[in-house]
Amino acid sequence: MCFFFSSLHSNFLCIVDSDLSVSVCMLIKTFHKYSGKEGDKYTLSRGELKELLLEELGSYLGSSKDNEAVEKVMNDLDANNDGEVDFTEFIILMGALTVACNDFFLESKRGKEM
Numbered sequence: 432m433c434f435f436f437s438s439l440h441s442n443f444l445c446i447v448d449s450d451l452s453v454s455v456c457m458l459i460k461t462f463h464k465y466s467g468k469e470g471d472k473y474t475l476s477r478g479e480l481k482e483l484l485l486e487e488l489g490s491y492l493g494s495s496k497d498n499e500a501v502e503k504v505m506n507d508l509d510a511n512n513d514g515e516v517d518f519t520e521f522i523i524l525m526g527a528l529t530v531a532c533n534d535f536f537l538e539s540k541r542g543k544e545m
């Protein structure tokens with residue numbers, strides 16, 4: 432199955448035939464939803480990254496929803512130091528977050544088994 436996603440900021444084609452491919456597609460779609468708001472359409476500025484973090488990952492950020500936390504994430508992700516987060520840099524955050532969530536899942540599973 433193919434879906435053509437169209438939003439205010441981006442148009443792209445996505446092959447969607449499994450849960451995982453939907454997840455991949457949503458990662459791309461969500462990145463572009465924010466990256467297209469200002470400056471370079473294909474990278475996240477500080478402002479765009481902040482908006483994405485607060486709106487999409489607020490529950491993961493917990494109490495550290497301040498500028499300092501956003502600044503730290505930005506500096507950690509911006510591997511090529513151009514002041515923008517591109518998709519490759521962004522996906523490292525999502526990978527780390529997924530690993531952390533899996534660790535949490537395994538911990539809670541082990542807790543119940545003991």
Ligand SMILES: [Ca+2]
Nearest residue numbers: 466469471474
């Ligand atoms: Ca941008």
Ligand SMILES: [Ca+2]
Nearest residue numbers: 509513515516
């Ligand atoms: Ca960068």
